[in-house]
Structures are given as C-alpha cells and as structure tokens.
Amino acid sequence: MAWEPKDPWGRGSEDPLDEVLKKAQEQWRRMMPGRGLKLVIWIIVALVILSQAVFKVEPDEEGLVKRFGQIVRTVGPGPHLKIPLIESVVTPKVEKLHRVEIGFRTDLRGRTRYIPQEALMLTGDMNILSVEFIVQYKIKNAKDYLYNVFDIVGTIRKSAEAAMREVIGRSKIDEALTEGKAEIQQNTQTLLQNILDAYGGGVQIATVQLQDVNPPEQVAEAFKDVASAKEDREKLINEAHGYRNDILPKARGQAAQDINQAKAYAQARIAKAQGEANRFLATLKEYRQAKDVIEKRVYIETMEDILSKVDKIILDSKAAGNLLPYLPLERLHTRQTMGDRTKGRP
Secondary structure: OOOOOOOOOOOOOOOHHHHHHHHHHHHHHHHOOOHHHHHHHHHHHHHHHHHHHEEEEOOOEOEEEEEOOEEEEEEOOEEEEOOOOOEEEEOOEOOOOEEEEEOEEEOOOOOEEEOHHHHEEEOOOOOEEEEEEEEEEEEOOHHHHHHOOOOHHHHHHHHHHHHHHHHHHOOOHHHHHOOOHHHHHHHHHHHHHHHHHHHOOOEEEEEEEEEEEEOOHHHHHHHHHHHHHHHHHHHHHHHHHHHHHHHHHHHHHHHHHHHHHHHHHHHHHHHHHHHHHHHHHHHHHHHHHOHHHHHHHHHHHHHHHHHOOOOOOOOOHHHHOOOOOOOOHHHHHHHHHHHHHHOOOO
C-alpha cells in the first residue's frame, strides 16, 4: 500500500503551505492601493530618480563622474545627467586659491600658533633662522589632485618645507633677513613646482610668500644689536657718499674754473705780448726811417708815463735860474713811513 500524508490539522491531504500562500496573496490584494494612489507613487519614484540623475557643477568647479569608483568622464560648469545609484560625482573647486601654512597655523579665531619643527632652518653660513611662510596653489588637474597622491595637502606642506630648507641652506643670513627675500620666494616656488610635478600632484603653485623671517628668540637680542650696528654702518657710509658727492662736484667745478681762468689769462698775456711785439716792430720800422722823430716821441711818452705818477712843479726857465735847488728828504721819509704802516710793517 502506498503511503499517504496525513493532515496534522485534520483537513485531509491539502498542503498547509499552499493555504498560507493563498492567505498572504489575499492580504496583499487588500493592501494594494487604487490606481490613483499608484500613479502618485510612481510620480514620487520618478522624481526621486530624476533628482538622483541630475547634478550641477558651479562656475569655479569641475565635475568628475565616477561609475563603480572609476572616472568615466569630466564635465564643466552647468547642469548634467548621471545614472542614478550607479554613477557618482565629485566637484573639486579648480578656480579657488588654496592656502597652506608652514611654520605656523591659524585657527578659526584668527590666532596663530608657532610650529618650531617646521620653522627652524639652517642657513648657508651656519646660522639658524625661524621661517614662517604661506603657499598658495590652484588645482591644475582635478583627477591627479584627487587620486594620484594620498593626502595632497600634507604632501604640499612637506614638499614646501623641504624646498624652503634647500633654498635657505644655499643663502646667507643677511640675504634672508634683508634684500634676498624675493629671490628666496621665487626659487622656492620653482623648486616646489618641480617636486609636485614629479609626484603628479595636479596642482599649480601660485605664490610662495614669506610671512616672518627672524632669528630664534634665544639670540634675537644679539641679532638686533648686529642689525643696529649694520644700520649705523650703512648710515655712515651713506653720509660719506653724500659728502663726497657734494664735495667732488664743487672741487671739479672750482678746478674747471681755475683752468679756464688760467687759459684766459694765458690767452690775454699772449695777445698782449703779441700786441706789444707788433707795436715794437712797427715802432722799430718807423724808427729806422726817422730816428730823431721816434727818439723824441719815445722820450715824450716815457716822460708822460713817469711824470703822471709824481708831484711836480713847472717853472719858467728864467724863474728857475734864480731858485736854489732843494731836495725834500724829510717829505720823502714821511711818505715812506706812512707807506710802511699802511702795509703793516713796523
């Protein structure tokens, strides 16, 4: 005889599982909404799917669309579509100027905290400096920036610190403290860019700006004294240059004036001598033609020159014959004495 299953509920051979399924189907039919409610549900589902499919990229961003973690395309600013639940979007700000601080940190309240491990550096002439600076950069390649280097900000900070240490190590302390800052910033920026390009960081270094370059606090006073002495030295050197620049032009001008006066005097003397020589030659020529007349003329001119400078009394020859010649020696002595006093002699 064949075996027949017995119903544990006393209902014959009907399968209890079929009965349970039938009951579940009946309950599901009762719970199902009407056609209007179904339409609302489908609209809500469609809106949710559409909201997941549409995304927007801002003007300063670049969109990277990933499908199962793999970048499949990049999109520019504006609205775009993606496959819901399958594709995701990352939108880094490629136009923003990002900032990295080295040697110090600024909190949200604007207070700064000194980081000596990053700031203390050794110069080329074996001096210690505390260097605090800022690196500003933009994202050049969003894909490389996000996925080529782990912790890109930390990598930029460490690379910038290494680049600055190398540049400071080639510089002297006076250059780093005074006129060499611009060159140090430029050299550091170039070296840092080369390092990040070698890493494939996808960033463009905009500026490297020194914020504070000072000796350590332990020797700050000594450095101030040295700096003051250098400033005094530069002041004295500038004053000496100013005095030299004031004296030399005057001396050159006086020398040029004396030379010009000497040349003019020489020309005048030469012209006078030539004139006198020409006059003498002309007189000599006339003298040879009429000696008596020239001798008398020369005598008269000579007497005019001499007698015009002395006191004289003119007498008729007849009256002069009856006068006793008199030589006024006392008057001559008095005149000589007055002349000596005028000249300052005793």
